[in-house]
Amino acid sequence: IALLATAPNFKLVVLAFLIFRFFDIVKPGPVRWMEAQTGATGVMADDLLAGLLTAFCIILVRYAGFS
Numbered sequence: 932i933a934l935l936a937t938a939p940n941f942k943l944v945v946l947a948f949l950i951f952r953f954f955d956i957v958k959p960g961p962v963r964w965m966e967a968q969t970g971a972t973g974v975m976a977d978d979l980l981a982g983l984l985t986a987f988c989i990i991l992v993r994y995a996g997f998s
Contacts, residue, residue: 932982936989943989950988954981 933951937943954962955978962984966977 932979933985933989936986936993938993943992946992947985947989951981951985954984 933947934944937947958966958977962977962980965980966973968976
């Protein structure tokens with residue numbers, strides 16, 4: 932999900948990986964809440980949300996013209 936926003940740009944792929952790992956390790960607010968869900972839902976939902984947040988960050992980077 933995170934890589935859908937990167938297009939064929941290696942710098943953005945690396946940036947997306949680093950941002951995703953940040954969200955996955957630190958687990959800010961909503962990501963932590965998703966992880967707290969029971970069963971497989973929590974296991975997958977936190978990664979899904981981290982990927983969506985990463986894609987949003989990459990879109991902002993591209994919109995700002997940093998790519």
